Amino acid sequence: MLKQVVTVGALGVLMSGCSMFNKSTDSIDTAQTITPFAVKKAYEHKAKVVEEQVVKVPKWYTNMPESDDAIYAVGTAISPALQLSNDIAILLAKRTLADRINGELRSQTKSFMSKIGTDANSSVLNEIETVTSNLIADVDVAGYRVKESEVVVNGTEYRMYVLLEYSSAEATKILMNRLKREKQLLSKISALNAFKELDNKVNEKESDDQKKLETIVDTITTEG
Numbered sequence: 001m002l003k004q005v006v007t008v009g010a011l012g013v014l015m016s017g018c019s020m021f022n023k024s025t026d027s028i029d030t031a032q033t034i035t036p037f038a039v040k041k042a043y044e045h046k047a048k049v050v051e052e053q054v055v056k057v058p059k060w061y062t063n064m065p066e067s068d069d070a071i072y073a074v075g076t077a078i079s080p081a082l083q084l085s086n087d088i089a090i091l092l093a094k095r096t097l098a099d100r101i102n103g104e105l106r107s108q109t110k111s112f113m114s115k116i117g118t119d120a121n122s123s124v125l126n127e128i129e130t131v132t133s134n135l136i137a138d139v140d141v142a143g144y145r146v147k148e149s150e151v152v153v154n155g156t157e158y159r160m161y162v163l164l165e166y167s168s169a170e171a172t173k174i175l176m177n178r179l180k181r182e183k184q185l186l187s188k189i190s191a192l193n194a195f196k197e198l199d200n201k202v203n204e205k206e207s208d209d210q211k212k213l214e215t216i217v218d219t220i221t222t223e224g
Contacts, residue, residue, distance in 0.1 A: 056152045056159075057152075057161070058148065058150045058161050058163075060074070060148050060163050061074050061076065061161050061163065064163070065147075065163075067168075068168065069167065069168050069169070070165050070166065070167055070168060071097065071100045071101060071104055071165070071166040071167075071168060071171070072097075072100075072147070072163060072164065072165055072166075073093045073094070073096040073097035073100055073163075073164045073166075074093055074096070074161065074162065074163050074164070075088075075089040075090060075091070075092035075093025075094075075095075075096065075161075075162050075164070076089050076092070076159065076160065076161045076162070077089040077092060077159075077160055078154060078157050078158065078159045078160070079157060079158060079160075080156060080157050080158070081158070082151065082158045082160070085151070085157075085158045085159065085160040086149070086151075086160045086162070088160075089149075089160040089161065089162045090146070090162050090164070093162050093163075093164045094141050094144065094164065097141050097144055097164050097166055098139050098141050100166075101139050101141060101166060101171055102139050104168060104171045105132065105139065105171055105174065105175060108171060108172060108175055109128070109129075109132040109175065112128070112175070112194055112195075112198060113125055113128055113129070115193070115194035115197070116128075116189065116192050116194040116195070119192050119193070119194070120188070120189065120192065124185070124188050124189065127182070127185050127188075128179070128185065128189070131178060131179065131182055131185065132175065132178065139174070140174070141166065143166055143167065143170040144164045144165065144166045145164070145165050145166075146162055146163070146164060146165075147163045147164065147165040148161075148162070148163035149161065149162045149163070167205070169201065169202070169204075169205035170205075172198065172201050172202055172205070173202045173205065173206075175198070176198055176199060176202045179195070179198075
């Protein structure tokens with residue numbers, strides 16, 4: 001009986017050793033199969049995938065439109081969920097858009113202050129600078145619209161590209177509305193030509209928007 005137990009035990013150790021040996025040799029065989037040729041093929045495959053993705057990038061993403069009447073910003077994101085990739089891409093584009101709107105507001109403010117410089121004293125200019133600096137810090141991008149969007153399937157994920165557009169006139173409107181909220185400052189600058197020019201620009205934009213809205217309504221009514 002003891003001899004049988006010893007024999008079975010020895011057989012078990014032998015089989016275990018063989019199993020470990022087989023696993024070891026399998027690892028060696030696997031390592032040996034990763035040849036320079038296999039590495040090269042894997043690299044070429046990856047390079048091809050990257051090249052295909054680059055080709056699929058929209059032209060408007062790498063070469064944004066330029067216009068004196070609008071501000072543009074792009075964003076991209078990748079996710080297994082299509083809606084999530086869209087939301088993140090827009091969020092990233094809005095951050096860039098906010099920076100660009102800030103730049104536009106600074107430019108318009110500088111131009112405005114330059115025009116009224118000869119008609120206003122230094123205290124008025126300081127007030128305008130204070131008001132507009134607060135405005136720039138709290139810029140709102142609510143007036144944007146998605147001008148372009150494109151989705152590219154990347155394996156099991158979705159790569160979304162978006163292009164946002166924001167009217168330069170909207171930036172002017174933000175500046176004008178902020179100035180009008182400061183009643184004391186408004187009383188000092190409302191008669192100045194530079195302020196009237198800015199106000200007319202905003203009024204023209206609102207008039208154009210109203211005409212466009214009426215045209216759309218008329219078209220819908222006629223088709224209905």
